Amino acid sequence: MKYFIGNWKMFGVPKSISILHKINYYYSKDKNRRKYRVIITPPYTLIESYAKYFKKKKIIIGSQNCYQKDQFSSNTAAISPYMIKKVGANYTLVGHSDNRSEGDTNEMLKNKVHFALKNNLKVVFCIGENKKEKKNKKTFSVLKKQLSKVLEKKFNKNNIIVAYEPIWSIGTGKIPSKNELEKTAIYIKKVLKDIFKKSPALLYGGSVDGNNVEMFKKIREIDGFLIGGASKSSKKFIDIIKNYYR
DSSP states (O other): OEEEEEEOOSOOOGGGHHHHHHHHHHHHHOTTGGGEEEEEEOOHHHHHHHHHHTTTSSOEEEESOOOSSSSOOSOTTOOOHHHHHHTTOOEEEESOHHHHHTTOOHHHHHHHHHHHHHTTOEEEEEEOOOHHHHHTTOHHHHHHHHHHTTOOTTSOGGGEEEEEOOTTTTTTSOOOOHHHHHHHHHHHHHHHHHHHSSOOEEEEESSOOTTTHHHHHTOTTOOEEEESGGGGSHHHHHHHHHHHHO
C-alpha cells in the first residue's frame, strides 16, 4: 500500500473543502485507487467538519499534531489525541520539523506517539536532518537518534508510518539525489528493523511535485509521500498521483 498524505499546515477555511472534493472525485474514479490511500491533515479547526463529510468517502482525515497528554488537562489551547480522535481524525503527524523547532523534545514526542496509539490514531512520525547536519555528514546519526529515542518495540508498528523529511528540502525546491535518498531510505529501514524487527512504511517529504515524483518512484524503499505546499492545490496533488502511476 502506498500513501499520499497532504499536510496543509496553517491553511484552509471551511470552503477549502472544494479542494478535497476534486481530489476525492479523481481518487474514486482512478483505476489504481486500490493501490494507495489519500490522507489530508487540515488545521484543527477543520477536522470535524471534513471528517464528517468524508466519513463514507475515499479521503481519510488526520491531524497535524497532538498534545503529549491523554484526554483532558489544564494546558491552555492544547488538543489531546483523545479529542482529535473524537472529532473524526484517524491519523496524526508527530515530530514534524516545525514542531521540533518550537520545542518538542524526544520525551514529548514519545508521549505523543504513546497516547496517539492508545487512542487508536495511526501515527505518521516525522524525522529529518537540517542543512548544517547534512553538510557535516551527520545525517545517519541524527536520524538514528530521532528514531531510537522515541520509537519503542512495544509500540504497534502496524499503526506507525515514518516520514523522512530533510529539513533543508522542505519548501526549497531542493531534493536529494536518487542515490543519496536510496542510501538514506535503506539506512532508516535498517534502524526501524532493529527496533521492530520489521520496518513500518517509509514516506518521503520535501518539495515533492508532479515533475520529480517519477524519480522517487524508482526507490523501492519509499512507500509514499508527505506532501506540503502541493497538497493545497487539487491539480498539483492529483498530478503527483497521476505521474506516480503513469
